[in-house]
Amino acid sequence: MKANVLIHLTIGLLLLSLITIAGADTFTVDRFDDTTGATNCSVFIPNDCSLRGAIIKANQDTAEDLIYLPAATYTLTLVGIYEDAAAQGDLDITEDLQITGLHGGATIDGNSLDRVFQIMDNIDVTLKELTITGGQTSGLAGTGGGGIMNSGTLNLHDCTLTGNSTHVVGGAIYNYGGWLALHRTIVSANGSETRGGGIFNDITSTLIITDSTIGTANTASGRGGGLFNDGTAFLARTTVNANSTQDGGIMSDSRGAGIYNEGTIEATNCSLMNNWANDDIGGAIYNRGSLNLTYVSFRDNFATSGDAIAYGPGGQTALSSTLIVGFCTNGGGTVTSVGRSLESPSNTCSLTGPFDQVNVVDAMTEVEDFGAGTTIALLQGSPAIDQGDTATCPDTDQRHVDRPINGDGSPFAYCDIGAYEYHPGQPLFSDGFEDGDTSAWSSQTP
Secondary structure (H helix, E strand, C coil): CHHHHHHHHHHHHHHHHCCCCCCCCEEECCCCCCCCCCECCCCCCCCCECHHHHHHHHCCCCCCEEEEECCCEEECCCCCCCCCCCCCCCEEECCCEEEEECCCCEEEECCCCCCCEEECCCCEEEEECEEEECCEECCCCCCCCCCEEECCEEEEECCEEECCEECCECCCEEECCCEEEEECCEEECCEECCECCCEEECCCCEEEEECCEECCCCEECCECCCEEECCEEEEECCEEECCEECCCCCCCCCCCCCEEECCEEEEECCEEECCEECCCECCCEEECCEEEEECCEEECCECCECCCEEECCCCEEEEECCEEECCEEECCCEEEEEECCEEECCCCCCCCCCCCECCCCCCCEEEEECCCCEEEEECCCCCCCCCCCHHHCCCECCCCCECCCCCCCCCCCCCCCCCCCCCCCCCCCCCCHHHCCHHHCCCCCC
């Protein structure tokens, strides 16, 4: 319940962060080259505002400035590292700032010269409708975060981070003592040679992910293909899909392809699927910290053992109304089953709570793309339907479908186990009309 309250408060703060503060300056970028000489950013003079120039000017003002970025690709070309004034290499942000991509968003390409953004301590930054790609950091200590290194407060809305890499931690994002929130954001095809192919959340950091996708094709040559969490993380209505780990890097193992946890994670209404720990354990999750799973679904993850969850030594895992299609392995962790969870096809996950179901031959699930993400759907007749704990059930499922819905024809409606709420009247096919798009149907007949 604390996690749900925090997530709701966070979303409210994210929305407030989009409001331009009175007295702040607004800059619209009007050139696409990477130059420090275009910092004037006047509405009266054309071709005087580059992205780098707008950030340099915003860094001179303590108010929360706003940069509008027209739809285009902005490629960083000024070579240089270990400089924190945005004059070369990455785009250093030292004062509060919002950057918004216009007309479908903009792409910022690090050109494999450096990371793309560095957010400094005690700074509030919002990035909206941006694609961040091509960031790369060297193998020297402290240079993680191929796409972004955040030590401040960073909100990402409707962004995509793809094609970033690091020789150390956090292929897309290194949250280094910061507060990081992702909303409707995709983290895909990023890589690390040690930990956190997608995201590395450091020990003193807080991470909140809502309505987002971690995957596909994030990879770590070590631990945590999608996410390595050493701090505090809250995940809601999020998919962790098709991430991988493999041996061959600095790390001696390749555990936790989807998530490797040494901190604290609370996850609700999340789906984990198709994650692959090559030649090691913990396909979806490897837990050595504190892990609380409520209405979470697992399916089609791969590992030598524990393709769904590996309970690592000293880890504490609590499961409630969670659907596991796969297997678990316990290497010394403590498992608390709150109840009403389901494991298919075996009994390896220590589900001993009230109304838990184990050795279920067929959970009757399928992977479903619902437009804003991917979830693990329940088919008609699934033993997970109307079997969840309604007392702790979220108001909606991963797709924002209301819970509970009476799915089995009994006199009462109960929530379904996992991230998906089955609706017996849902259409077999969807054409957009259900969402109010009346143009999707035609009045003409063949």
